[in-house]
Amino acid sequence: MPETSLLLQAKAIDKRFPGVHALEAVDFDLKPGEVHVLLGENGAGKSTLMKIFSGTIPKDGGRLLIQDQEVDFESPHHARALGIGMVYQELSLIPTLSVAENVFLGRFPKRSSGTVHWNRLFADAETLFEGFDVSIDPQIRVRELGMAERQLVEIAKALSMNAQILLLDEP
Structure with missing residues (x-):
């Protein structure tokens, strides 16, 4: 073998x-x-x-x-x-932003005019969560989520960056 x-x-x-x-x-x-x-x-x-x-x-x-x-x-x-993604013990989410904004922070899809393409941002986040069979509304503010859901958002954030290796520190 x-x-x-x-x-x-x-x-x-x-x-x-x-x-x-x-x-x-x-x-x-x-x-x-x-x-x-x-x-x-x-x-x-x-x-x-x-x-x-x-x-x-x-x-x-x-x-x-x-x-x-x-x-x-x-x-x-x-x-x-x-290809290494890391989810730390201390979550790095911004509570006042939406789930989608947190997942793609600094990497928002843009229109040709340079403005954020909000519909695509939310659709991309929804597709990402569907990929691992999780139902989290990408438009909801992170502060409205429980701790387990926040950890899933952190994992989605790491996977959205095409991580081949995912490290979880006390998830």
Whole structure:
């Protein structure tokens, strides 16, 4: 049986903070279609590892490969450009904006005149939610949603950026 190539591979990842060796020689492999759950006590390094994978913080040592290409993320934007989406413990939604505005913030579809194409924005958000069988009105303000629905909006936001790898920090 042929070896499946890895979407993500971490080799001997190391991370130190003042007074703490948070990660020491951590290895991790992710193949297409796999789901992994990291379990451990508070302070075990789970969130630190995901922040390295998402470009939020740099690693101090080791190698990180995306589809067999070594990378050193310069920023979360760089990680997103390489197909990594992250949903953090702390939600980053703006309560006074609609669901659709939050999902596509900074990436609104525009008309030729340069104004926002609101109908397309709401339709795109609705299509995205239908894709994973969730019924959330894209025009509703985020402040009107429960916590579980807000987390789904965060996930939709990450997936709307074509994430091939989705990292969830205590969803």
